[in-house]
Amino acid sequence: MSAAELERLLSEWEDSVPGGIRRLVLRGNNLDAPGAANFRLAYLAVKLLLRRIQLDLExxxxxxxxDTVAPSFIHAQRTAEEIVHLVQELNESHLRGFWMPMHAFSLTSATTLLLRIGLRMKGSSHNAPLRMARDMAIALQSHRESCGWDLADHCLNNCSDLVTKIGSLESEEDLSSQIFPELQTNLDIDQSILEELFTGIPGLSEVEMQ
Structure with missing residues (x-):
């Protein structure tokens, strides 16, 4: 299946979702509903995977x-940033709710993409991707310490040191393939479990979202 076909399927699914849940999925409204934050992250994880497929093909x-010369790179970056913003918005009630374990890899995927793009932009006076990667690490560390949110562990274990090291090299040239080869590894969710990301979300079918 081509990237264009995957994009079409995602668009068709978005159009088929009822109004209240559609606002949750696309804009992150009403995250306090049971399972809502998990559902929003599931959508963003699929969207990020699609963007990364498009990016790799290009x-x-x-x-x-x-990455930065590919036409779709900005869309991939924006989706990763949406995941960071979602993580920053989570409160204790969200963190103690239902979460699919595979989302741990979604958090890592978003962060590594931002780090990789940030490395390519080294020397830029406004390195937003690197700043967002730092924000993700800070938010995850806070959630882990305050609520024991173990979904943060994979990203923190794999990315927190990289965030610190890359920050110390901001004045250097692009060294991503030499110093951080692990950033070249694809940490996305396996495509075989895409269907699972939109099933088994307790509470959403019973909740009418306004």
Whole structure:
């Protein structure tokens, strides 16, 4: 299945969702409903996976390893940033609610993408991706310490040191493939479990969202 077909399927699913849940999915409204924050992250995880597939295909066609020259890179970056914003908005009630364990990898995927793009932008006076990666690490550390949110562990274990190291190299040239080869590894959710991301969300079917 091509990236265009995946994009079409996602768009069709978005159009089929009822109004209240659609606002939750697309805009993050009413996250206090049971399972809502998990559902929002599930949607963003699928969206990020699609954006990364598109990004990899474009880079392959262009014969480049630089994300920032691919047409879809800004869309991938924005989706990763949406995940960071969602994590920052989570409160204790959200954190103690239902979460699918596989979302731990979604958090890592978003963070590594931002780190990778940030590395490519080294020397820029406004490195938003790197700043967002730092914000993610800070938010996850806070959630882990305050509520024992174990979904944060995978990202913190794999990315927190990288965030610190990359921050110390901001004045250097692009060293991503030399110093941080692990950033080149695809940490996205496996495509075989995409269907599971939109099933088994308790509470949403019974809650009428305004």
């Amino acid at each position: 880079k392959s066609v262009m014969h480049t390893d630089d």
